[in-house]
Every structure is written in C-alpha cells, then in structure tokens.
Amino acid sequence: MNDEDLRGAPREQGSQWYDNEAGPLVRPYAMTGGRTKPGPTGVRFDLIALVTLDAGAPGPDDETALGPEHRALIELCRPETQSVAELAAGADLPVGVVRVLLGDLLETGCVTVSRPVPPAQLPDERILREVIEGLRAL
Numbered sequence: 172m173n174d175e176d177l178r179g180a181p182r183e184q185g186s187q188w189y190d191n192e193a194g195p196l197v198r199p200y201a202m203t204g205g206r207t208k209p210g211p212t213g214v215r216f217d218l219i220a221l222v223t224l225d226a227g228a229p230g231p232d233d234e235t236a237l238g239p240e241h242r243a244l245i246e247l248c249r250p251e252t253q254s255v256a257e258l259a260a261g262a263d264l265p266v267g268v269v270r271v272l273l274g275d276l277l278e279t280g281c282v283t284v285s286r287p288v289p290p291a292q293l294p295d296e297r298i299l300r301e302v303i304e305g306l307r308a309l
Contacts, residue, residue: 202240202268209274214284216270218256221285224248237279240264240272245281252285 209216224245237245240262247253247261259269276282 203271206271209271214274214277216255216273216284217287218254219287220255221252222248222255222258222273223252223283225281225283241276244272244276248282
C-alpha cells in the first residue's frame with residue numbers, strides 16, 4: 172500500500188485512517204496515559220457500580236487538568252447516577268479505559284462510587300418468600 176489515505180492525501184507517519192468519517196484511531200493507552208489500573212489505590216470498579224457526580228465537580232466551562240474523556244464522563248453523570256457499564260456505552264469507550272478514568276475522577280473528588288452489594292450479603296430467598304406470603308395474608 173502507498174503512503175496516501177483513501178482521499179489521495181499524503182498520510183502522516185504512524186497514523187492509520189480506517190474511513191473518512193472516523194479519522195485516526197486513538198489507542199486506549201493514549202487516553203489513560205499508558206495506565207491499565209485505576210489510581211494508586213488500585214480500586215476495582217464493578218460494571219454495576221454506581222457513579223454519582225459530586226456537587227463540587229467542575230462544570231463544562233472549567234479549565235482544569237482533566238482531559239476530554241474525563242469531562243465526557245462528568246457530563247454523562249451530571250443528569251443522573253450511572254453505572255460503569257452505562258458510562259462506557261455513553262462515552263463510547265472501552266470499559267477498561269472508563270475504569271482508569273473513573274479512578275482519576277474518584278481521586279480528585281469529582282465523583283463518588285457506590286459499590287454493589289456482594290451476593291453473600293443479600294437476603295436469603297427463603298426470607299423473601301416468607302415476606303411475600305405475609306404480605307399476601309394481609
């Protein structure tokens with residue numbers, strides 16, 4: 172293949188265009204600064220963990236050290252609490268990248284994360300059935 176893109180324009184060294192609308196591909200490690208784990212605390216974000224925007228989070232016009240992906244996640248959380256999976260889908264980013272970026276936002280105090288209840292702490296099915304039977308008896 173020659174050194175021209177699909178439009179016939181010269182291609183820059185190291186960039187690869189997949190189609191005219193998409194533009195160059197940004198690798199996930201470029202968005203996270205090469206990191207694969209969220210923050211020095213090593214917190215693990217489950218797919219169903221709920222992310223809530225903190226009241227002191229920067230607004231869309233704030234000039235901060237946050238990258239565009241960080242700001243996109245903040246904007247997705249602004250109207251309502253979202254799960255990690257919903258944020259990944261809404262931002263059109265891989266879940267691994269979203270986890271690293273959420274670690275940054277958690278460390279800066281922009282978001283809070285509610286972890287899901289472990290299955291061992293959920294009520295026993297027998298107890299739930301007894302509650303249903305008791306409500307039906309009323």
